[in-house]
Amino acid sequence: MTSQAPLLSVKDLKVHFPTQDGIVKATDGLSFDLESGKTLGIVGESGSGKSVSSSAILGLHRGTSAKVSGEIVLNDTDLLTISDEQMRRRRGKNVAMIFQDPLSAMHPYYTVGNQIMEAYLVHNKVSKREAKTRAIEMLDRVGIPQPDRRVNDYPHQFSGGMRQRAMIAMGLINNPGLLIADEPTTALDVTVQAQILDLLQDLQREFNAAIIIITHDLGVIAEMADDVLVMYAGRAVEYGPCKEILTHPEMPYTWGLLSSVPDVTGDTDARLIPIPGLPPSLLNPPSGCAFHPRCTHKDKVKGNLCKTEMPELLPGNRGPEHTKRCHLADPEQIYFTEILPEIAPDLVEEFAEVNPDGSVGDAEPVRSSDAAAEAEEKKI
Amino acid sequence: MTAYIIRRMFTGIIMLIVMSMVTFLLFFSSPVNPEDFACGKNCSPALKAQTKKALGYDEPVTTQWVKFAKGVFVGRDFPDDPALKESAPETIAECPAPCLGYSRTTNSTVTEQIKEAWPISLSLAITAFFMWMIGGIVFGVIAALRRGSIIDRGIVGASLVFYAFPTFFIGLFLYKFLAIKWEIVKIPEYVPISEGGVSVWFQGLLLPAFTLSLVYMAGYVRMTRAFVLESMGEDYLRTAKSKGLAPRKVLYKHSMRAALTPLVTMAGLDLAGLMGGAIITEQVFNYPGLGKLAVTATRNFDLPLVVGIVLVLAAVVIVANLVVDLLYAVIDPRVRVG
Numbered sequence: 001m002t003s004q005a006p007l008l009s010v011k012d013l014k015v016h017f018p019t020q021d022g023i024v025k026a027t028d029g030l031s032f033d034l035e036s037g038k039t040l041g042i043v044g045e046s047g048s049g050k051s052v053s054s055s056a057i058l059g060l061h062r063g064t065s066a067k068v069s070g071e072i073v074l075n076d077t078d079l080l081t082i083s084d085e086q087m088r089r090r091r092g093k094n095v096a097m098i099f100q101d102p103l104s105a106m107h108p109y110y111t112v113g114n115q116i117m118e119a120y121l122v123h124n125k126v127s128k129r130e131a132k133t134r135a136i137e138m139l140d141r142v143g144i145p146q147p148d149r150r151v152n153d154y155p156h157q158f159s160g161g162m163r164q165r166a167m168i169a170m171g172l173i174n175n176p177g178l179l180i181a182d183e184p185t186t187a188l189d190v191t192v193q194a195q196i197l198d199l200l201q202d203l204q205r206e207f208n209a210a211i212i213i214i215t216h217d218l219g220v221i222a223e224m225a226d227d228v229l230v231m232y233a234g235r236a237v238e239y240g241p242c243k244e245i246l247t248h249p250e251m252p253y254t255w256g257l258l259s260s261v262p263d264v265t266g267d268t269d270a271r272l273i274p275i276p277g278l279p280p281s282l283l284n285p286p287s288g289c290a291f292h293p294r295c296t297h298k299d300k301v302k303g304n305l306c307k308t309e310m311p312e313l314l315p316g317n318r319g320p321e322h323t324k325r326c327h328l329a330d331p332e333q334i335y336f337t338e339i340l341p342e343i344a345p346d347l348v349e350e351f352a353e354v355n356p357d358g359s360v361g362d363a364e365p366v367r368s369s370d371a372a373a374e375a376e377e378k379k380i
Numbered sequence: 381m382t383a384y385i386i387r388r389m390f391t392g393i394i395m396l397i398v399m400s401m402v403t404f405l406l407f408f409s410s411p412v413n414p415e416d417f418a419c420g421k422n423c424s425p426a427l428k429a430q431t432k433k434a435l436g437y438d439e440p441v442t443t444q445w446v447k448f449a450k451g452v453f454v455g456r457d458f459p460d461d462p463a464l465k466e467s468a469p470e471t472i473a474e475c476p477a478p479c480l481g482y483s484r485t486t487n488s489t490v491t492e493q494i495k496e497a498w499p500i501s502l503s504l505a506i507t508a509f510f511m512w513m514i515g516g517i518v519f520g521v522i523a524a525l526r527r528g529s530i531i532d533r534g535i536v537g538a539s540l541v542f543y544a545f546p547t548f549f550i551g552l553f554l555y556k557f558l559a560i561k562w563e564i565v566k567i568p569e570y571v572p573i574s575e576g577g578v579s580v581w582f583q584g585l586l587l588p589a590f591t592l593s594l595v596y597m598a599g600y601v602r603m604t605r606a607f608v609l610e611s612m613g614e615d616y617l618r619t620a621k622s623k624g625l626a627p628r629k630v631l632y633k634h635s636m637r638a639a640l641t642p643l644v645t646m647a648g649l650d651l652a653g654l655m656g657g658a659i660i661t662e663q664v665f666n667y668p669g670l671g672k673l674a675v676t677a678t679r680n681f682d683l684p685l686v687v688g689i690v691l692v693l694a695a696v697v698i699v700a701n702l703v704v705d706l707l708y709a710v711i712d713p714r715v716r717v718g
Contacts, residue, residue, distance in 0.1 A: 058622050092624035104615040109637050119623040154713040
């Protein structure tokens with residue numbers, strides 16, 4: 001592996017499910033790169049294809065009716081061209097996954113230790129005793145108290161946060177290069193969320209793993225991600241460095257997501273603006289830009305372009321790293337004059353002061369991470 | 381745990397007492413006089429009264445029940461007449477504990493008759509149980525793994541057919557073709573293991589047990605299929621797969637373990653129910669088990685025999701229930717008894 005090539009490179013990934021009513025295009029042409037030690041955040045509403053895409057990286061659609069095409073290159077191997085057996089050997093070893101609800105993600109009839117050991121035994125020729133020692137070591141590493149005793153507990157005897165820690169231990173036991181975390185904090189309460197995110201970051205530094213974190217919580221993104229990929233209707237609609245996307249979003253869907261985040265420390269009169277409507281059917285996606293039926297800015301585009309033509313994922317005015325899928329000619333101006341004053345009036349001035357020339361400011365409009373940071377400080 | 385078992389046994393005993401009372405009451409509210417059957421067709425009123433007294437039917441129902449209950453523990457004599465025992469001991473039928481009554485129609489104690497019929501029903505039930513459990517689980521898992529294929533449809537369709545056909549039809553059909561016409565299996569006949577050995581015992585059992593198992597197997601195929609499919613959709617199966625476990629291990633260790641646990645409850649209760657006799661199957665194959673005994677007793681209005689069989693059946697079901705519950709606590713770590 002050359003030092004230049006990214007750990008994971010996904011190109012034009014498509015996951016299509018043939019059904020009786022037609023083809024459901026859950027993921028339709030997704031591309032991104034990820035380097036070791038970096039974190040990619042994938043955001044989007046339910047049903048935007050986040051989980052389906054990440055399951056494809058693990059090859060979990062094999063043996064189902066789903067049609068997966070494109071390229072998923074991990075460590076210079078295209079995962080879509082290798083055999084089922086070769087894919088199986090990589091699961092858990094080169095790429096591991098942790099899931100949203102740690103209670104249902106663990107088998108209720110086996111002890112936590114047994115399930116963690118299993119992940120180690122399948123990829124390493126070691127005795128059960130050694131595997132158990134390793135499992136206890138990992139449980140200790142993820143912060144389970146008295147790991148040598150708790151290793152014999154069943155999942156239902158663990159609390160939600162401990163279960164997720166155990167899942168992380170299971171995921172990282174083989175020291176995989178890539179960890180996919182599918183909404184790892186959604187089922188946990190806020191104080192625990194911060195601890196889990198903190199733990200993930202710690203372990204990432206220690207193991208130098210790449211992380212894909214899937215979430216609909218922009219607070220989590222702000223805390224964790226180096227890059228952000230916003231998904232809508234199976235496609236990337238905005239993609240770029242985290243800070244850049246959060247401070248200078250250019251796609252109305254991203255604005256919508258930002259407007260729906262409550263600000264716990266800010267003005268209680270500040271409005272939460274939901275995105276009107278529902279995510280589209282992936283069976284019959286809207287013509288043109290998939291977001292146009294819900295977009296409140298489509299009138300600002302000349303003609304019927306939003307309705308007739310799908311915009312390409314192209315760089316805007318802010319450099320080649322920040323790409324978006326939108327016809328709007330001057331999204332930045334709309335954002336700072338119409339959107340930001342509504343959701344965070346105090347930040348407008350800050351931006352105005354710092355950015356007379358439109359360069360990237362340091363202010364961060366997402367505030368729910370503040371709560372997370374606070375909880376983190378209180379952590380024992 | 382021990383406290384739980386004791387509590388459950390206590391409630392079980394209360395249930396048995398209530399069961400025996402209800403059976404007694406039901407019998408007495410029927411318009412039939414049992415002494416008519418015991419006495420025979422040409423019976424004078426005087427003889428009838430004498431029979432009634434000898435059988436103890438002249439006493440109030442509560443006294444009769446108390447005597448019955450006492451007999452279970454200490455045994456009793458029929459008729460219970462110390463004077464008669466002195467003068468003519470040959471007319472007294474002794475019924476040692478546990479005495480469930482004395483059947484005048486067959487002139488033997490109920491305990492004796494149940495003891496005779498019980499191993500037959502037990503043999504049948506256990507043999508059929510193994511057949512349907514193995515068949516049901518194997519075919520159910522195959523159907524689940526090949527969901528939607530022709531194999532799946534074939535298995536589900538066949539089990540529906542067997543489920544729908546009455547046992548006496550399947551039984552007589554198999555009897556006629558397999559045993560009589562083609563002579564593939566032996567004519568069913570019960571031979572105790574102590575007399576003919578396991579092989580002869582099993583050959584005689586083969587056809588009735590198979591008939592009985594077919595009906596149950598049909599249900600178990602469908603349940604197994606449903607439970608396996610359900611478990612395959614669980615999140616923890618996705619976890620198992622994403623760990624890199626071999627598909628075989630995912631199926632056997634993770635999916636099957638979850639799918640088969642709920643079957644334990646049903647299997648335990650079904651087996652218990654069958655231990656009380658498979659009425660239709662025993663009738664079809666002329667197998668002198670508890671089921672056949674129960675039918676005969678009911679036809680002859682043989683109260684003591686009916687009460688005895690009902691109580692034994694109830695006791696078996698109560699014990700089986702307790703065993704299943706305890707077993708469940710062992711196989712499902714989330715269940716704690718107490």
